[in-house]
Amino acid sequence: MRTLLFVAALFFSFASMAQKVEPPKPAAPKAEPTKEELAKMKPEMTEFWDPEVAVVTPGQTPLDAPSDAIVLFDGTPESFSANWTNTKGEPSGWMVADQCVTVVKKAGGIKSKVELQDFQLHIEWRTPAEVIGESQGRGNSGIFLQGRYELQVLDNYENRTYRNGQAGSIYKQYAPLVNVCKKPGEWQVYDIIYTAPRFKEDGTVFSPARVTIIQNGILVQNNISLFGGTEYIGIPKYVAHGAAALELQDHGNPVSYRNIWVRKL
Numbered sequence: 001m002r003t004l005l006f007v008a009a010l011f012f013s014f015a016s017m018a019q020k021v022e023p024p025k026p027a028a029p030k031a032e033p034t035k036e037e038l039a040k041m042k043p044e045m046t047e048f049w050d051p052e053v054a055v056v057t058p059g060q061t062p063l064d065a066p067s068d069a070i071v072l073f074d075g076t077p078e079s080f081s082a083n084w085t086n087t088k089g090e091p092s093g094w095m096v097a098d099q100c101v102t103v104v105k106k107a108g109g110i111k112s113k114v115e116l117q118d119f120q121l122h123i124e125w126r127t128p129a130e131v132i133g134e135s136q137g138r139g140n141s142g143i144f145l146q147g148r149y150e151l152q153v154l155d156n157y158e159n160r161t162y163r164n165g166q167a168g169s170i171y172k173q174y175a176p177l178v179n180v181c182k183k184p185g186e187w188q189v190y191d192i193i194y195t196a197p198r199f200k201e202d203g204t205v206f207s208p209a210r211v212t213i214i215q216n217g218i219l220v221q222n223n224i225s226l227f228g229g230t231e232y233i234g235i236p237k238y239v240a241h242g243a244a245a246l247e248l249q250d251h252g253n254p255v256s257y258r259n260i261w262v263r264k265l
């Protein structure tokens with residue numbers, strides 16, 4: 001009987017030990033070096049040489065495409081037809097002349113043949129010198145990042161409109177930090193740094209799209225998180241997607257574009 005009790009006690013003690021086995025602990029974070037360890041450090045110990053940083057040759061000016069850019073439009077009709085179609089994938093009716101391409105009313109938007117994920121985009125735009133209309137009706141176009149998220153193009157030189165719909169805004173999501181619009185008929189510049197949203201397997205958002213925008217050399221959007229696709233009416237929401245084309249909007253106004261290049265990041 002005593003033997004039986006002993007065996008039972010042994011069994012239960014092993015069983016309880018087995019239950020107490022804990023998962024392996026994650027490695028403890030490295031402790032701060034002590035004063036003595038710091039004193040022994042040499043400068044080379046925090047200098048990393050490899051892999052060497054890739055060399056990219058800058059353009060002549062910051063407006064010009066660097067060596068690793070994909071040039072999406074260099075001012076020629078060939079460059080336009082090689083890189084852009086209408087939104088149905090057919091040749092676009094937009095007009096190429098004088099080193100720029102101009103929206104032709106009712107021709108519809110255009111989209112790039114290249115599909116992009118994260119990127120740096122340089123694009124120059126010009127609203128018509130002849131001022132017609134007001135608010136959203138004056139020099140309206142737009143740059144749809146990944147075909148979904150509109151960076152507004154609009155003539156907001158002494159032209160009020162709703163603040164989250166003016167040039168430099170992410171349409172109906174973020175007003176620009178400042179209004180840096182040039183006069184109608186003058187060329188303006190957007191430099192855009194864009195991080196695509198990431199989605200989980202179930203289609204929900206893992207991380208939202210982020211964008212930084214510099215207009216005419218001035219910061220107008222500082223690493224903002226987008227709320228979802230642009231909606232004219234309603235609330236923006238995300239629908240999972242992968243790499244996608246850039247789109248430029250036909251809003252019925254003869255807005256022009258030139259010198260478009262992009263770097264995949």
Ligand code: MG
Nearest residue numbers: 140141142153
């Ligand atoms: Mg627009």
